[in-house]
Amino acid sequence: MPEWIAACATDDIDTEDVIRFDHGTQTFAIYRSPEDRFYATAGMCTHEHTCLADGLVMGDIIECPKHNGRFNYKTGQGKGAPIIDNLKTYPVKVEGGTVFIEA
Amino acid sequence: MVIVGAGECGVRAALALREQGFTGPVDLIGAEPYLPYERPPLSKDIMAGEAEPEPRTIASADRLAAAGIVFHPQRTVSAIDRAGKQVALSGGGALAYDKLLLATGAVPRRLPMAPEPTGRIAYFRTFDDALRIRAQLVPGKTLAIVGGGFIGLELAASARHRGAGIVVIEALPRLLSRGVPEPIARRIEARHRAAGVEFVLGTGLAAIEETAAGVRLRLADGREIAADFVVIGIGAVPETSLAAGAGLSLDNGIAVDRLLTTSDPDIFAAGDCCSFPHPLYDGRRLRLESWRSAQEQGALAAANMLGAAEAVSAVPWFWSDQYELTLQIAGLPDEGASIVERESEGSLVLFHLKPDGRLVGAAGIGPGNAVARDIRVAEMLIARRAHPDIGALAKPDFKLRSLLAA
Ligand SMILES: Cc1cc2nc3c(=O)[nH]c(=O)nc-3n(C[C@H](O)[C@H](O)[C@H](O)COP(=O)(O)OP(=O)(O)OC[C@H]3O[C@@H](n4cnc5c(N)ncnc54)[C@H](O)[C@@H]3O)c2cc1C
Numbered sequence: 001m002p003e004w005i006a007a008c009a010t011d012d013i014d015t016e017d018v019i020r021f022d023h024g025t026q027t028f029a030i031y032r033s034p035e036d037r038f039y040a041t042a043g044m045c046t047h048e049h050t051c052l053a054d055g056l057v058m059g060d061i062i063e064c065p066k067h068n069g070r071f072n073y074k075t076g077q078g079k080g081a082p083i084i085d086n087l088k089t090y091p092v093k094v095e096g097g098t099v100f101i102e103a
Numbered sequence: 104m105v106i107v108g109a110g111e112c113g114v115r116a117a118l119a120l121r122e123q124g125f126t127g128p129v130d131l132i133g134a135e136p137y138l139p140y141e142r143p144p145l146s147k148d149i150m151a152g153e154a155e156p157e158p159r160t161i162a163s164a165d166r167l168a169a170a171g172i173v174f175h176p177q178r179t180v181s182a183i184d185r186a187g188k189q190v191a192l193s194g195g196g197a198l199a200y201d202k203l204l205l206a207t208g209a210v211p212r213r214l215p216m217a218p219e220p221t222g223r224i225a226y227f228r229t230f231d232d233a234l235r236i237r238a239q240l241v242p243g244k245t246l247a248i249v250g251g252g253f254i255g256l257e258l259a260a261s262a263r264h265r266g267a268g269i270v271v272i273e274a275l276p277r278l279l280s281r282g283v284p285e286p287i288a289r290r291i292e293a294r295h296r297a298a299g300v301e302f303v304l305g306t307g308l309a310a311i312e313e314t315a316a317g318v319r320l321r322l323a324d325g326r327e328i329a330a331d332f333v334v335i336g337i338g339a340v341p342e343t344s345l346a347a348g349a350g351l352s353l354d355n356g357i358a359v360d361r362l363l364t365t366s367d368p369d370i371f372a373a374g375d376c377c378s379f380p381h382p383l384y385d386g387r388r389l390r391l392e393s394w395r396s397a398q399e400q401g402a403l404a405a406a407n408m409l410g411a412a413e414a415v416s417a418v419p420w421f422w423s424d425q426y427e428l429t430l431q432i433a434g435l436p437d438e439g440a441s442i443v444e445r446e447s448e449g450s451l452v453l454f455h456l457k458p459d460g461r462l463v464g465a466a467g468i469g470p471g472n473a474v475a476r477d478i479r480v481a482e483m484l485i486a487r488r489a490h491p492d493i494g495a496l497a498k499p500d501f502k503l504r505s506l507l508a509a
Contacts, residue, residue, distance in 0.1 A: 054471070054473075055472075055479075056504065065472040066422070066429075066472065067394075068395065081402070082398070
């Protein structure tokens with residue numbers, strides 16, 4: 001059963017940026033969009049298992065730091081080569097300055 | 104549409120033709136016996152890892168079939184009939200084309216003095232080469248690598264991981280002299296030395312002889328080095344035989360224009376096999392050997408085969424992994440003599456600028472993805488022909504991406 005997990009404080013992430021969040025054996029990437037909304041996806045690129053939080057967020061897009069695979073982090077949609085598989089996304093809520101993800 | 108060469112570039116072009124809405128026949132012809140595969144892992148995970156080596160497929164048979172791409176593995180295009188607009192396949196048969204893409208890649212540069220690459224001598228380009236080399240990487244054996252370029256050094260790192268002894272022989276006084284700034288090459292050398300790799304720098308080879316027990320390498324200064332196996336990694340030369348046979352213009356590879364068109368308007372070339380004029384560098388003719396550039400050029404060639412008339416503009420980009428270190432290069436460091444250093448926690452980024460302050464290249468080395476963001480921002484600044492603030496570049500705690508807003 002998925003549950004709500006406290007991932008970080010809202011202040012931990014700059015606007016238009018991303019951080020890594022590890023929980024149990026899983027790694028997630030938590031994003032703060034230019035419109036100041038929060039999103040979460042699986043933490044590793046679907047191409048070669050690289051940590052996406054080391055990449056650059058531009059608008060709705062996270063770019064893998066290794067081979068520049070691109071995903072829309074709001075939908076998980078891959079944006080062309082070398083990406084074949086989309087990224088899993090997770091529901092997010094913000095309560096009292098804390099970002100929770102449902103995973 | 105016919106594409107010759109089923110490497111990174113040819114496959115990307117084939118898929119891009121479909122993504123851009125082309126519905127006619129697409130034929131992809133590849134000389135190798137495998138589904139199209141990625142080369143970069145050959146010298147990295149596949150070489151170093153414990154897993155049974157398998158090619159890392161770019162596109163599965165299902166994906167190619169779903170896209171309606173007819174893949175002809177293990178077939179070589181032997182000639183182009185430009186007047187009749189068809190290509191001849193080895194073993195018989197011909198395919199007609201409206202537009203033809205040559206994505207024939209590159210092959211290892213041969214060392215004239217070396218014996219044939221059988222037995223104890225190998226070159227390194229293909230999955231089959233990787234299998235042969237990997238089988239030699241056992242503790243107690245010594246591998247000699249001729250050439251201190253990327254492929255040799257990645258192989259050295261992977262081979263140390265498997266416990267083989269390594270000696271790298273480079274004729275020039277330093278490693279990676281093509282395209283990598285010296286301070287970064289020095290860091291890479293130090294990391295290899297710490298891992299136990301031996302280097303013989305600045306000394307040419309006089310001879311390579313296979314003996315009953317192994318291989319003997321004689322250096323120009325008379326010294327001898329004994330090894331069990333030798334891998335020659337002295338660069339790659341563009342595969343141009345098909346183009347040359349068809350009378351297409353050559354210039355350090357198949358010569359193409361800004362649209363990746365050869366001297367025949369119905370024939371395009373892209374990837375490691377071609378040289379093209381780059382608009383960011385006053386039209387300097389470049390031939391890149393880069394995984395990402397091969398894809399970008401493949402996609403661009405596909406668009407232009409369909410009439411888009413788009414010029415190349417992508418900033419050259421390259422990466423290499425050795426041990427825990429990743430090197431990334433954007434643009435052309437050798438175009439910018441003035442250098443700004445940005446150093447932080449084990450990583451180093453060098454920004455190369457023109458005398459007028461325009462950023463034209465950046466190279467970085469660091470553990471994991473440490474330099475990735477900085478190099479990516481640099482790449483975007485290079486594309487914009489930006490003149491970034493030098494003080495900001497040098498300050499490690501300054502967020503470079505804010506320069507993009509300027
Ligand atoms: C071991 C290794 C590690 C690498 N690591 C990196 C890295 O870390 N980073 C990076 O940026 N780049 C790396 N590269 C470079 C990168 O792999 C190349 O730039 C890329 O493969 C070029 O793609 P291509 O499609 O142009 O050529 P290729 O991959 O060479 O593909 C060309 C294909 O065409 C086929 N062919 C040629 N002639 C014919 C013909 N007449 N008929 C039919 N088929 C033909 C060839 O057999 C070949 O399969 C590495 C390369 C190697 C070998």
